Amino acid sequence: MKWQCYGIPCSHVQAVCASVAMDAHQYIEEYYRLVVYSQCYAANFHPIPHEDYWPSARLPYSLLADPSRKRVKKGRPQQRRLRTEMDWRSNQKQPRHMQRENEWRETPTTLRCSLCKQDGHNRRTCSRRQQQQPPSAS
Secondary structure, three states, rough: OOHHHOOOOOHHHHHHHOOOOOOOHHHOOOOHHHHHHHOOOOOEEEEEEEHOOOOOOOOOOOOOOHHOOOOOOOOOOOOOOOHHHHHOOOOOOOOOHHHHHHHOOOOOOOEEEOOOEEOOOOOOOOOOHHOOOOOOOE
């Protein structure tokens, strides 16, 4: 696939060429050759002059952005830091991408209830919460 996309032989082709004592460079596309590169850049390039020498543009409108029209995103700003498994404690809920990566672990993380502080269940399924709840009016 690399050979078809980029025109450079992949490592498999290079290994076969080496075992048959062939030169793998003959299978590289022509546009990667040094001769073609030098022909491409043989023409004269005119450098862009310094900004002080540019002609001034007199436009009937302003090209500067109006800062008062900038929209502010609602909600809490998104964190840019990528978290790893070292950032999470065993009793803390991990983000979905971390849970998918850690599916191979042999020891599953145990649930701990925040009401009675016992392992094996969470606050939603706690028996103490069900005892404390007043009967709903239906």
